[in-house]
Amino acid sequence: xxxxxxxxxxxxxxxxxxxxxxxxxxxxxxxxxxxxxxxxxxxxxxxxxxxxxxxxxxxxxxxxxxxxxxxxxxxxxxxxxxxxxxxxxxxxxxxxxxxxxxxxxxxxxxxxxxxxxxxxxxxxxxxxxxxxxxxxxxxxxxxxxxxxxxxxxxxxxxxxxxxxxxxxxxxxxxxxxxxx
Amino acid sequence: xxxxxxxxxxxxxxxxxxxxxxxxxxxxxxxxxxxxxxxxxxxxxxxxxxxxxxxxxxxxxxxxxxxxxxxxxxxxxxxxxxxxxxxxxxxxxxxxxxxxxxxxxxxxxxxxxxxxxxxxxxxxxxxxxxxxxxxxxxxxxxxxxxxxxxxxxxxxxxxxxxxxxxxxxxxxxxxxxxxxxxxxxxxxxxxxxxxxxxxxxxxxxxxxxxxxxxxxxxxxxxxxxxxxxxxxxxxxxxxxxxxxxxxxxxxxxxxxxxxxxxxxxxxxxxxxxxxxxxxxxxxxxxxxxxxxxxxxxxxxxxxxxxxxxxxxxxxx
Numbered sequence: 364x365x366x367x368x369x370x371x372x373x374x375x376x377x378x379x380x381x382x383x384x385x386x387x388x389x390x391x392x393x394x395x396x397x398x399x400x401x402x403x404x405x406x407x408x409x410x411x412x413x414x415x416x417x418x419x420x421x422x423x424x425x426x427x428x429x430x431x432x433x434x435x436x437x438x439x440x441x442x443x444x445x446x447x448x449x450x451x452x453x454x455x456x457x458x459x460x461x462x463x464x465x466x467x468x469x470x471x472x473x474x475x476x477x478x479x480x481x482x483x484x485x486x487x488x489x490x491x492x493x494x495x496x497x498x499x500x501x502x503x504x505x506x507x508x509x510x511x512x513x514x515x516x517x518x519x520x521x522x523x524x525x526x527x528x529x530x531x532x533x534x535x536x537x538x539x540x541x542x543x
Numbered sequence: 544x545x546x547x548x549x550x551x552x553x554x555x556x557x558x559x560x561x562x563x564x565x566x567x568x569x570x571x572x573x574x575x576x577x578x579x580x581x582x583x584x585x586x587x588x589x590x591x592x593x594x595x596x597x598x599x600x601x602x603x604x605x606x607x608x609x610x611x612x613x614x615x616x617x618x619x620x621x622x623x624x625x626x627x628x629x630x631x632x633x634x635x636x637x638x639x640x641x642x643x644x645x646x647x648x649x650x651x652x653x654x655x656x657x658x659x660x661x662x663x664x665x666x667x668x669x670x671x672x673x674x675x676x677x678x679x680x681x682x683x684x685x686x687x688x689x690x691x692x693x694x695x696x697x698x699x700x701x702x703x704x705x706x707x708x709x710x711x712x713x714x715x716x717x718x719x720x721x722x723x724x725x726x727x728x729x730x731x732x733x734x735x736x737x738x739x740x741x742x743x744x745x746x747x748x749x750x751x752x753x754x755x756x757x758x759x760x761x762x763x764x765x766x767x768x769x770x771x772x773x774x775x776x777x778x779x780x781x782x783x784x785x786x787x788x789x790x791x792x793x794x795x796x797x798x799x800x801x802x803x804x805x806x807x808x809x810x811x812x813x814x815x816x817x818x819x820x821x822x823x824x825x826x827x828x829x830x831x832x833x834x835x836x837x838x839x840x841x842x843x844x845x846x847x848x849x850x851x852x853x854x855x856x857x858x859x
Contacts, residue, residue, distance in 0.1 A: 386686040386698045390730040397726055433686040433695065446724050451690035484667040485691050488633060515633055516724060543726050 386435045391443050400542035407537035409463055412530040416464045420537050427455040431481070443543055446516040450486030454478045457494070465531050471500030473507050473524075487516050498526050505529040517541055569785065576817045577635050585629070585637045588850040595643060597854055602745050602771055605852035607642040609815035610663055610751065612774055616742040617858065619710055621653045623738075623749050623774065624663040626815075627671055632661035635816045638823060642850025645671040652710055655680045657751025658735035659688050659723040662816050678707055682714065684734040688723055701736050711741040715763050717753035719789050739767050745856065748773045748803060752812065754788055755795035760802035772855055773805035776812030778826035779819025786819060793830035797837055800844065807855050808844040815849070 404419040427440040431452035440448060449455065459473040475496025483489035494509040511522030520539035526532050595613055597603045605613040610624035627641045645668075654676045656664050664685070669676075673693050681689065683700035697705055699714035706712070714736040721727075721734025737750045748763060748770050764770060777793040779786050786792070791799060793810070800808040813826035827846050834844055845853050 384695075384697055386696075387684045387700075389684055389687050389727075391727075392730065394726060394729045396729070400726065429690070431690045433689065433692065435695070436687055445687065445727055447688050447690065481691070484670065487666050543724070 384435075386433060388436060389445070391440060391445065393443055397443055397543055403540050403542065404462075405537045405539045405541070407535055409465075409532050409535040411465075411533045413465065416531075418464075418535055418537065419462045420539075421460050422541065423458045424449075424455045425458065427453050429453040431485075446518070446543065447485070447487055450479055450490040450513060450517045451481050452479060452486065457496070459496070461535075463532065468501035468503065471498060471532065473498045475507065477509070479513070489514050490517065492520075492522070494522075498529060498532070500529065500532060503529050503531070505532075511539065513539065513541075569782065572820065573818070574634070576820070580638065580817060581634065581636050583636060583638075586639045588640045588642050588848075591642060591644070591647075591850045592852060593647065595647065595852065596649060597852070599858050600854045601743075601856040601858045602747070603852055603854040604772065604774070604809050604847075605643060606809065606811065606847040606849060608637075608639055608849045610657065610774075610776065610812050611641070612749070612809065612811060613643060613648070613852075614740070614747060616710070616740065616745050616747070619652045619708075619742055620649045621655065621710070621740055621747075622648070622651050622672075623655050624657055624751070625654055625668045625672055626662060626665040628665055628667040631665055631816055635662065635818065637816060639815055639849045642848075648672055648675050651676050652707070653678050653680060653712060653740070655712070655738050655740075655749060656682065656685060657717070657737065657749065658682055658719055658721055659685055659731065660752070661723070662818065663752065664688060664723070680705065680712055680738070682721065682734045682736040684721060684731050699736065699738075700733065709742055713739045713741075713767075715739050715748070715766075716756075716759045717751050718756045718759065719752045719754065737763070739763065739770070741767070746770045746772075748775075748805060750775050750791075750799070752776055752790060755791045755799060757798070757802055760799040764802060764804035770803055770805035771807065773800050773803050773808045774811050775799055775808055777810045777830050778813035779821055780826060780829065781820040793826060794833045796830070797833050797839065797844070801837075806843070809853075810844065810846055 407418040409416045409418045427444050429438040429448045432438050455477050457477050461471050473496040477494035480491045490513045492511040496507040498505045498507040505526040505528035507526045509522050509524045511520050513520035522537045524535040595605050600615050603615045611626050612623045614621040627645050629637050679696040681696045681698050683698050686696050701714045701716050704713040717735050717737040719735040721731035740747045746767050775796040777796045779790050780792045
């Protein structure tokens with residue numbers, strides 16, 4: 364339900380006007396540099412009934428829709444997303460594997476929808492993100508909610524996650540590092 | 544406190560560079576030089592004009608700073624690479640205040656962006672002036688990095704012209720790179736350009752950022768006939784073995800000026816942001832020395848201070 368509301372709010376803010384002239388569609392594609400950069404983890408700390416633990420997070424964007432891009436350009440991106448296309452206003456389907464120093468089920472994952480809203484310099488300097496996801500760690504399943512702030516064209520950020528049904532991973536703060 | 548932190552970080556980066564490879568060392572040194580001045584107040588502009596309009600001028604240029612030049616071509620206004628913000632790329636602090644404040648700008652017929660680097664495409668600056676822009680011209684592939692635009696930009700691939708109410712703009716060759724965020728260099732392979740602006744017989748060449756390639760300057764000169772004014776970058780200079788691939792130094796800029804056959808040259812792209820090892824003032828000093836060696840006088844190559852303008856031609 365929250366995902367539907369988030370999607371509706373995101374699309375409602377999009378603007379469109381007729382394109383007067385041609386522009387060049389960027390040939391965005393997977394490169395070796397991009398592949399290596401996706402291995403960089405975002406460190407963080409989690410809290411739950413068992414106390415605090417360390418966390419490492421990664422992220423993958425199977426598909427993203429940019430809602431403030433020049434209307435003559437395709438708003439869709441697959442896996443590789445230029446920072447300003449994401450931070451300038453977008454909604455993405457994301458997959459986030461995570462590793463935690465907890466007793467059991469050290470690996471978990473979240474899959475969900477995240478929206479970015481530009482705050483300063485069209486998102487290049489500062490943007491806000493809101494996300495809702497499904498989280499699974501072993502047999503423990505929970506909804507997950509997330510809010511984040513991102514700076515330096517999305518290279519660095521901080522996100523706060525809340526998984527109300529997971530007693531071990533209820534709160535997680537990640538210091539995001541993201542290259543494309 | 545903030546300055547102490549910046550200095551400590553700078554020292555740490557220099558040490559990191561000293562133990563790292565050459566490339567890492569350069570990045571560390573650039574970053575350290577920027578951190579060292581990150582919280583400094585920019586030098587003030589002492590004599591800022593209140594109204595850039597010069598009645599009767601056929602061609603005048605006001606150097607706002609870096610590659611930002613306000614051109615008056617008779618009754619038309621053109622602004623190049625607008626940057627008015629305190630910082631570019633968040634980490635490069637302005638060394639000198641802008642020579643003109645955004646609210647002093649006239650209605651701009653054209654705003655030209657040469658490429659997508661932070662010190663040339665400043666989204667914060669576009670936010671400040673967008674309600675005064677009639678047409679925004681970008682290099683090929685540039686529109687992707689101008690979201691939320693009130694005016695839909697015009698992309699001009701090199702060699703292509705665009706005309707609006709008698710103002711004719713042609714994208715001309717440059718030798719630089721089109722990336723903004725690093726990894727995008729793989730697909731933004733043509734997103735940089737120079738421009739030639741023509742209006743009522745006046746011709747101005749804005750080189751953007753470019754390395755030296757003699758045939759480009761010669762071809763531009765021969766294609767457009769007699770150029771009146773060439774806006775040519777004279778920095779960054781050092782480290783030269785790296786910078787020569789992307790940037791002309793003062794001596795090369797003078798050669799470019801002579802090859803283009805322009806009547807006058809306005810040096811740009813120096814003493815505004817830290818983007819090299821150059822000390823403040825090094826580029827204009829090197830230019831003046833090169834001018835003496837070539838016997839080129841200040842009547843042809845005028846070094847303007849931030850906020851200073853020169854009228855090159857009057858209406859007859």
